[in-house]
Amino acid sequence: MSGSATSDLLLSVDGVTIDYSGFKALDGFSLTLNRGERRVVIGPNGAGKSTLCDTIIGRVRPSEGRVIFKGEDIHRLPEQQIVARGICRKFQAPGVLPTLSVRDNLALAAxxxxxxxKSFGTGIPAEEKQAVDEALDMVALTHRAGVEAGTLAHGEKQWLEIAMVLATGAELLLLDEPTAGMGPAETSRTAELILSLGDSRTVLVIDHDMSFVEQLAAPVTVMHQGRFLKQGSIAEVRADPEVAAVYLGHTA
Amino acid sequence: MPDLSILSARLDPVKPVLPWLLLALGIAAPFALSAYDLNLLARFMAMGIVALGIVLIWGHGGILSLGQGVFFGLGGYAIAMHMKVADLPAGEIPDFMLWSGRESLPLWWTPFASPIFTILAILLVPALLGALFSWAVFHRRVGGTYFALITQAMALAFATLIISRQDVTGGFNGLTDFYSVFGFGLSSPGVPTGLYWVTLALLCVGFIGLRWLLASRFGMLLRAARDGENRVRFLGYSPTPFKVVAFAIAAMLAGVGGALFTLHAGVVSPALIGVVPSIEMVVWVAIGGRYSLAGAVVGALLVNLARDAVSSAFPELWLYLMGALFIFVVTLLPRGLAGLFKGKGA
Incomplete structure (x- = not known):
């Protein structure tokens, strides 16, 4: 990893501190992602995983440190400009737009x-229509395209939101607990979906379902109390006594 | 909650023809109603135009405004000032100004002598003020109840301002005694009916325009921002302009409604635009159906009809009755009367 050329570097979170009046949700945290990389971030509740996503998409602003995306410091840009640079996030609780149809949800994303x-028309350019159809196909919701997104089952909502994030065409996808509330079969399908992206997108996944994390076969970064704790393969991380003490100890 | 689905299933086939039925009744009205009743209907239709705007912002934008009376009043006072100034012999000033000890027309009254300026003022002053005000609030990401409270305060401040500047606004009594508008004598034969047609036409224009707007991607994004502002923001849209534009359009419609109401009622005063009237406007829409353009217009007509019937006989009773009606609708019919018609409404 250290040998890769700097041109492969997509995202660099550099010594970021998020201070909620005394409580440091992130405390000098750093992380780098290369183009096409898949990475999993784990850590106990309150470790700062969701805050990390919030920081990258501009929902919270660091008091110290920077966020560099494609060589540009984005940590002061307005949210919609960060999205326009090519970063999109799936929220922990499904964030679909409930009164719009599944297709319209994707059309707005695409x-x-x-x-x-430019919003006073109804027409959709062919290129965007194709992106919508591809996204529908990818999450197997084509037959549900016309229904209101609010009426979908929980798992379907999670997939729809993943599809929305994909349909934006973002290079960097932040998936915050994409399998929350899913059964084992749905979880496996979600893992397959993420694996099927290959290296076409850079994906940062946050989760604490260890079987899901194993299926993703990706390097794991462990966070604890807003700080970097360990990085390695899932097996290495599992074997690490320090990690076991703060995190895996609860479930092992 | 009682099951109203049997009723709504029965009403279902009526839904597509309902707007046409209402339009037919509206066209037939001048031939069937007395001059007094036609005037009443025209006033209620003017209020229906205000209600259309509330559907846009409250139903589809999730923005509760308890201050639409301000914009209603801006439109109403604009046309009233025109009528006061246009009828004056050269060099004279309206009588209420004389009584307050003024000797000349305030500078900002003079352009209202022009019909074109007046029409532009009716359309643009509420729209621009609505845009500025809502932008100032929404871009700070203030919303929900706080927004409703701020609009309520705005209505109170506006009414207080008008009352306190008796010499230039007519104060508590407002402006009244109008004789002509744009060169037509208000009591000349055919003029009241003509103003009725203008009101009906503008109601139709507002209805069709908003139907189109709500069906466009703009309407979709407005509903999206209502239901998931963060999701919309992190899909790369800025939700603020959608809400601001919707609010400005609703303000413009309130201004047009206020101007038409003033023409038909022959008076505009703080009592018609302050806190209570602003809340009443929301109640019409809650009763008719906040998601439905046709429902809101029907709500405005029915509630005002009921108000007219009840308050002439039992003036004290009306507010209690309206309150009861409001509670009934909010608890049993969250989609208002339009909710009786299955589907989602326009």
């Missing part, structure tokens, strides 16, 4: 021109 004064 839309390239998101300025309000």
């Amino acid at each position: 839309r390239k021109d998101r300025r309000w004064w």
Whole structure:
């Protein structure tokens, strides 16, 4: 990893501190991702995993440190500009738009021109329509395209939101607990979906379902109390006594 | 909650023809109603235009405004000022100004002598003020109850301001005694009916325009921001302009409604635009159906009809009755009367 050329570097979270009036959700945390990489971040509750996502997409602003995406410091950009640079996040609780149809949810995600004064039409460019159809196909929701997203089953909502994140065309996908509330079969399908992306997208997954993390076959970063704790393969991390003490100890 | 689905299933086939039925009744009204009743209907239709805007912001945008009376009043006062100034012999000033000890027309009254300026003011002043005000609030990411409270305060402040500047606004009594508008004598034959047609036409324009807007991607994004503002933001849209534009359009419709109401009622005063009237506007829409354009217009008509019937006989009773009606609708019919018609409404 250390040998890879710097041009492969996509994201660098550099010494970021998020201070909630005294409580440091992130405490000088750093992380780098290369183009096409898949990475899993784990850690006990309150370790700062979701705050990490919040920081990258601009929902919270660091008091110290920087977030460099494609060589540009993005940590002060407005949220919609961060999205426009190519970062999209799936929220922990499904964030689909409940009163819009599944297809309309995806159409809004796939839309390239998101300025309000370009919103008075109804037509969808062929290229965006294709992106919507591909996304529907990828999460096997084509037969549900016309229903209101709020009526979907929980797992389907999670997949729809993953499809929305994909349909934005973002290079970097942040998936915050994509399998929350899913059974084992659905979890496996979600893992397959993420694996099927190959190295076409860079994916950062946050989860604490260890069987899911194993299926993703990706390097694991362990966080604890807002700080970096360990990094390695899932087997290495499992074998690490320090990690076991703070995290895996609860479930092992 | 009682099951109203049997009723709604029965009403279902009526739904597509309902707007046409209402339009037919609206066209037939001048031939069937007395001059007094036609005037009443025209006032209620003007309020229906205000209600359309509330559907846009409250139903589809999730923005509860308890201050639409301000925009209603801006439209109403604009046309009233025009009528006061246009009828004056050169060099004279309205009588209420004389009584308050003024000797000349305030500078900001003078352009209202022009019909074109007045029409532009009716359309643009509420829209621009609505845009500025809502932008100032929404871009700070203030919303929900706080927004409703701020609009309520705005209604109170506006009414207080008008009352306190008796010499230039007519104060508590408002502006009244109008004789002509844009060169037409208000009591000349055919003019009241003509103003009725104008009101019906503008109601239709508002209805069709908003139907189109709500069906466009703009409407989709407005509903999306209502249901998941963060999701919309992190899909790369800025939700603020969608809400601001919707609020400005609703303000403009309230201004047009206020101007038409003033023409038909022959008066505009703080009592018609303050806190209570602003809340009443929301109640019409809650009763008619906050997601449905047709429902809101029907709500405005029915509630005002009921108000007229009840308050002439038992003036004290009306507020209690309206309160009871509001509670009934909110608890049993969250989609208002339009909710009786299955489906989602326009």
